[in-house]
Amino acid sequence: MIDLHCHVLPGIDDGPPTIEAALDLARDAQRDGITTIAATPHIHPEYPNNDAALVWARIVALQPRLDAAGIAVKLVPGGEVDALHALVLADEELRALHLGGGPWLLLECPLSSIAAPAFIPTAKALAARGHKLLLAHPERSPVFLPHPERLDELVNQHGMLAQVTAGSLSGQFGRTVREVAHRMLETRSVHVAASDGHGAHRPATIARELEQAGVEPHLTAWLAHDVPNAILTGAQPPAAPEPRRPRRRLFGR
Numbered sequence: 056m057i058d059l060h061c062h063v064l065p066g067i068d069d070g071p072p073t074i075e076a077a078l079d080l081a082r083d084a085q086r087d088g089i090t091t092i093a094a095t096p097h098i099h100p101e102y103p104n105n106d107a108a109l110v111w112a113r114i115v116a117l118q119p120r121l122d123a124a125g126i127a128v129k130l131v132p133g134g135e136v137d138a139l140h141a142l143v144l145a146d147e148e149l150r151a152l153h154l155g156g157g158p159w160l161l162l163e164c165p166l167s168s169i170a171a172p173a174f175i176p177t178a179k180a181l182a183a184r185g186h187k188l189l190l191a192h193p194e195r196s197p198v199f200l201p202h203p204e205r206l207d208e209l210v211n212q213h214g215m216l217a218q219v220t221a222g223s224l225s226g227q228f229g230r231t232v233r234e235v236a237h238r239m240l241e242t243r244s245v246h247v248a249a250s251d252g253h254g255a256h257r258p259a260t261i262a263r264e265l266e267q268a269g270v271e272p273h274l275t276a277w278l279a280h281d282v283p284n285a286i287l288t289g290a291q292p293p294a295a296p297e298p299r300r301p302r303r304r305l306f307g308r
């Protein structure tokens with residue numbers, strides 16, 4: 056599996072504070088079946104030193120530590136980019152933050168109501184600048200929680216994809232988020248499942264959460280391998296698998 060959203064790099068945001076804690080996070084990921092992690096620290100004014108150059112420097116420092124510890128996880132660059140901050144960054148910097156050097160940028164859906172109104176126009180402006188957008192955890196955002204149809208518009212009319220956090224499906228963020236996450240998955244409005252792992256308090260696990268949430272294995276493979284792989288390589292993301300369970304009849308006999 057490929058984890059496209061994970062705060063694995065130590066000491067640069069609210070992820071693991073030390074290298075040892077980062078190794079523990081990566082061990083959890085490996086146990087979960089994750090073989091590739093996109094290192095996606097917050098690219099946000101709250102962490103003013105975080106930029107593409109720092110992400111790359113920290114990957115170059117951490118990867119040999121993983122290798123030496125026998126943790127078979129490959130790190131690729133990325134960033135969880137704050138939308139308003141992205142507006143002021145140059146396209147060159149944003150491209151350097153694309154996931155794995157491909158065409159997709161992980162854009163954070165705001166968790167605060169204050170930032171919510173500006174998000175959709177900002178995302179459209181970034182898409183118009185040529186960035187393919189993977190929207191991080193819409194199921195947790197006040198932009199989409201009350202209005203899931205807004206996500207469908209961005210996906211269907213603006214070519215964006217969306218990443219559900221695995222723990223949202225298993226109930227880590229409460230019942231409302233869980234229900235919205237499952238609805239978004241049923242309607243195939245989300246295309247990637249990622250850990251959004253931060254360390255001991257939020258481990259980097261995908262398969263465990265999706266299994267607990269009752270997600271069927273073929274759907275897990277699409278969410279956590281097939282689409283993420285296309286995102287990293289720049290290939291056309293594969294179409295969503297059809298639901299296997301028969302749909303409920305609208306009119307019974």
Ligand SMILES: [Fe+2]
Nearest residue numbers: 060062135251
């Ligand atoms: Fe995150």
